[in-house]
Every structure is written in structure tokens, then in C-alpha cells.
Amino acid sequence: MSARNPVDTGKNQRSAADLVLPHVAAMSGYVPGEQPSGEKFVKLNTNENPYPPSRAVREAIGAACEDLLLYPDPSAREVRECVAELYGVDADGVLVGNGSDELLSILVRATTAPGQGIAYPVPTYSLYDTLVELQGARPVRVPFGDDYRLPESLADADARLFFLCNPNAPSGTLVPTDDLEAFARRRPDAVVVIDEAYVDFADSSSVGLVGRVPNVVVLRTLSKSYSLAGLRIGLLMTSPDLARELHKVRDSYNVSRIAQAGALAALRDQATMRDHVSRVRATRARLTTELRSLGFTVGDSHANFVLARRPGEDLSNLASALRDRRVLVRHFTSLPDALRITIGTDDEVDRLLEVLRS
Numbered sequence: 001m002s003a004r005n006p007v008d009t010g011k012n013q014r015s016a017a018d019l020v021l022p023h024v025a026a027m028s029g030y031v032p033g034e035q036p037s038g039e040k041f042v043k044l045n046t047n048e049n050p051y052p053p054s055r056a057v058r059e060a061i062g063a064a065c066e067d068l069l070l071y072p073d074p075s076a077r078e079v080r081e082c083v084a085e086l087y088g089v090d091a092d093g094v095l096v097g098n099g100s101d102e103l104l105s106i107l108v109r110a111t112t113a114p115g116q117g118i119a120y121p122v123p124t125y126s127l128y129d130t131l132v133e134l135q136g137a138r139p140v141r142v143p144f145g146d147d148y149r150l151p152e153s154l155a156d157a158d159a160r161l162f163f164l165c166n167p168n169a170p171s172g173t174l175v176p177t178d179d180l181e182a183f184a185r186r187r188p189d190a191v192v193v194i195d196e197a198y199v200d201f202a203d204s205s206s207v208g209l210v211g212r213v214p215n216v217v218v219l220r221t222l223s224k225s226y227s228l229a230g231l232r233i234g235l236l237m238t239s240p241d242l243a244r245e246l247h248k249v250r251d252s253y254n255v256s257r258i259a260q261a262g263a264l265a266a267l268r269d270q271a272t273m274r275d276h277v278s279r280v281r282a283t284r285a286r287l288t289t290e291l292r293s294l295g296f297t298v299g300d301s302h303a304n305f306v307l308a309r310r311p312g313e314d315l316s317n318l319a320s321a322l323r324d325r326r327v328l329v330r331h332f333t334s335l336p337d338a339l340r341i342t343i344g345t346d347d348e349v350d351r352l353l354e355v356l357r358s
């Protein structure tokens, strides 16, 4: 139902938009990539992993079903301890979320009052705009230069919170950890979030800054490298002091028993994740070469997608034509001359290339 539809046809009729806060009524809301049902598509539009999760996940989820009459562990202690061991961080500095999207929302709500600033270089993950709008906060969007290094003026932004997506989406570019550390140290008055949703597909991570630089928060997700987009697990790592504050904002039972059990099993099976990541990286290299030979401008990606551009051309028709041939890719109106293409299996990528060639 549209926000402007009446909720009552009687004499007390109100527009639904009058029942919510004005800034919420004015929003259009986040538009996720298409999740088709029914028809079979080659789905290269939402950066999921084309390979199945660890077999251990299914087993762990089955066992967790035995205890569904009980609430889950409120702070997901076992998952936090596993994360702490895996990444060499303090378990008291870890929060587990219903996807990293929930953790982003917690960060916004915990740090920034309506009217205060939240800054990020653009183009980047478009959910940041939505979360800022929802909070009634002020977006400070600083354009990346062609080199996709951190823009110099970003550190001067009047902001309580910074979002640094690294590797960045949709560019696939990676800012060196030294630059991120220097940035966070220049802004001890703000929380600096390094969103590492795609970092397992890159060569280096900034997780070593956690705890060492107290205002740094590193976010991870199990949706991409661990093939668990459907389970909804995000991980936040920071200093225990900051984590203690953020826990206050979290719903007490934000991660179900099933999700905690599945996350633990996936995190304990690093071999499966590494194997799938290396397959994706090999396909990424091949797709990059092939797209370049078809005349697209494609940067070296550090993520599980590539950004294929035809500078100056509007590629929305190409995205539609691909959809007609049952191949989904992502086209953003804010980046008209680009397609963001998720790395699928070799067969899926072959199908995409076949359609593009024709």
C-alpha cells in the first residue's frame, strides 16, 4: 500500500503519511536489488555467493531447532568468542547483528541526533543514505576522486559518524589500512566505521585497527564470503568500551538461535569459505579480462563484483536487455554508465558473456 493511501474510509479518514513522522513520510525508502521468484534467472545483481554454505551449517541449524522454545543467548556469546579468536580481538568488543545492516542502524541510532552529520565518500553503499534520512540526520556526501582514495576534505566534515566502505561498493576499490588509521586518528571525536562486507575477497583487512584505535568499528557480514545472505548475520568489532554503549541500542534477542548456530558452524569452517572465495576470485579475474575485451572499462575489483563502465553511455537499456534474456545485473540511476555485476559461477558468467556478445 502506498504511504498516501487512506487507512480508513470513514469520516475520521487520515492519510497513512499523517500517522508517521514527516521525514519518514517524505522518504522513498531503500530499494533492494530484485529477488525474483518463480522464473529462473542468472542472478548477478545482489552480490550473493554462488556456492552453497558449509555443510556444517545445515546440521547445526537442525540441532538448534530442538531448542526453539527457549530464547536465544541475548549477546550471542559463543559466536562472539569464536569471532574474537578468529580475528584476534576482544570478545567484549564484538556485537552480532541480524545482518550488518542492523549493526549500521544501531551505529546511527547510538551516535547521531537528528540534524547532526554522518559523512561518507560517494558513490558507496546506498543504504547509508536511507539510514541517515531515517534518523533525521544530515548526510555529508563527499565525492571520491577518480583514484578512489579517501577524499582529503572528508576528515573536515562536521560529523559524528563516518562510513567507510572498504572494499567500496560499487567501485570494488580498496583504501590502504594506513590511510584509514590516519583518518580515524584525525577524528577521535567521531566513530569511524570501516564496512568490510567484501573484505574476504581482498588481499588485506583493517581488522588490526580494532581496539588499537578506540573510535574504529569494523563491520563484517556472513552474507557474502560465507554464502549466508539468507541467515542474516553481521559482526561488529570495536573497543569493549564502545561495544558496551552499542549493546544498549540492540534488541535484546536480535539474533535467533538458528542464526547463531549457523553462524558458529560457518565461522568454524574456514576451509569452505576460503575455497569459495578463491573460486570467486579466479572467475573475477576472467570476467574482468573478458569485459575489457568487449570494450568496457573495468577497474581491478577487491570484492565479489565488478563495475563495468562505458563512460558517457547510459547502460539502463543494456541492463533491461540482459533481464529480458534472464540475466540480472545491477544498474544504479546515480551511475548511469555502469553495471555492477556479481561474480557468479563460471557457467553463469559464461552465460552473461554470451548474451553481451550477442
Ligand SMILES: Cc1ncc(COP(=O)(O)O)c(C=O)c1O
Binding pocket: 046, 047, 098, 099, 100, 101, 102, 125, 165, 169, 195, 197, 220, 221, 222, 223, 229, 232, 233, 234
Ligand atoms: C557494503 C555493504 N555493507 C553491508 C551490507 C549488508 O550486509 P548484510 O547482509 O550483512 O546485512 C551490504 C550488502 O549488500 C553491503 O554491500
